Amino acid sequence: MPPESTSTLPSFWQRLRHGFQVVHADADFVAIAGQDWAERIMSASATDRHHAKQGRSIGRWILTKHGQRLGVYLKRHFVLPRVRGFLATLLPRQAWSPGLEERENLNWVREQGIPAPRAVAAGQFLGPWGRLQGFIAVEELDGMLALHEAVPLAFERMEPEAFDAWKRGLTAELARLAHAFHSRSAYHKDLYFCHFYIPESFTFTGPECWRNQVHVIDLHRLGKHRLLRFWWQAKDLAQLLYSSEVPGVTARDRVRFWKIYRDLTKGTPTWIHSLIRWKWQLYRRHHYRRLARQASRRIAA
Numbered sequence: 108m109p110p111e112s113t114s115t116l117p118s119f120w121q122r123l124r125h126g127f128q129v130v131h132a133d134a135d136f137v138a139i140a141g142q143d144w145a146e147r148i149m150s151a152s153a154t155d156r157h158h159a160k161q162g163r164s165i166g167r168w169i170l171t172k173h174g175q176r177l178g179v180y181l182k183r184h185f186v187l188p189r190v191r192g193f194l195a196t197l198l199p200r201q202a203w204s205p206g207l208e209e210r211e212n213l214n215w216v217r218e219q220g221i222p223a224p225r226a227v228a229a230g231q232f233l234g235p236w237g238r239l240q241g242f243i244a245v246e247e248l249d250g251m252l253a254l255h256e257a258v259p260l261a262f263e264r265m266e267p268e269a270f271d272a273w274k275r276g277l278t279a280e281l282a283r284l285a286h287a288f289h290s291r292s293a294y295h296k297d298l299y300f301c302h303f304y305i306p307e308s309f310t311f312t313g314p315e316c317w318r319n320q321v322h323v324i325d326l327h328r329l330g331k332h333r334l335l336r337f338w339w340q341a342k343d344l345a346q347l348l349y350s351s352e353v354p355g356v357t358a359r360d361r362v363r364f365w366k367i368y369r370d371l372t373k374g375t376p377t378w379i380h381s382l383i384r385w386k387w388q389l390y391r392r393h394h395y396r397r398l399a400r401q402a403s404r405r406i407a408a
């Protein structure tokens with residue numbers, strides 16, 4: 108489908124019969140990717156760290172031009188539900204693809220002062236009769252590691268006293284970030300260690316101040332809820348609790364996190380602790396059942 112200006116909106120029947128596209132891109136991305144980037148984005152080869160399943164894919168895409176370099180993670184949805192396509196036909200300016208939804212979430216999070224990567228490009232391609240595709244290109248957090256990798260590395264590399272002080276600073280920042288979301292009735296819904304990133308250099312020695320040094324990624328599921336806020340709050344915290352089971356993290360660290368978080372969120376009811384523990388146990392049971400099924404398959408093979 109040829110690029111089409113988002114400033115001119117075709118009629119409903121034109122959108123239904125011929126389609127329509129909404130695309131956004133930052134200037135530095137266009138400068139490297141080229142003016143015709145929208146025509147090529149769904150067929151571009153992003154094979155580094157590539158994963159594909161069920162009509163979608165994600166891969167690392169390195170763009171270079173005239174000595175400039177830009178690394179992005181390109182997420183693409185090649186087949187989206189037809190109902191979303193018809194909704195995009197009716198309301199074409201709204202985000203109906205996961206890529207555009209995540210771009211809006213990333214922009215909102217960054218506006219709140221929460222460190223997150225930049226969405227350098229995103230869009231949705233509406234084809235005839237409700238066929239819909241979408242994408243997002245998120246800037247790579249170069250030189251950074253996810254916490255499930257970074258914490259064990261710091262545990263190995265640092266002296267015990269230094270590592271304990273390192274954990275205290277990181278724990279306080281994680282509690283502050285969780286509060287930053289929840290105080291706005293916003294819930295990540297995938298609040299695992301693997302979705303927090305810090306510079307790899309911090310695994311040798313931490314920063315003087317941890318504030319704004321931890322980035323949050325994968326915000327495509329972010330949602331705002333008021334009526335069911337305690338359910339989503341418990342789910343976020345249970346995910347964080349479950350994913351913290353890595354070398355170097357102790358029960359004392361988890362208790363410290365909870366005390367800091369509880370002090371920040373003074374309106375949190377005490378009974379939510381039981382709900383968090385119940386959800387945490389569910390995640391653990393699911394994990395161990397999955398490991399058992401994988402072991403059974405290996406034995407059968």
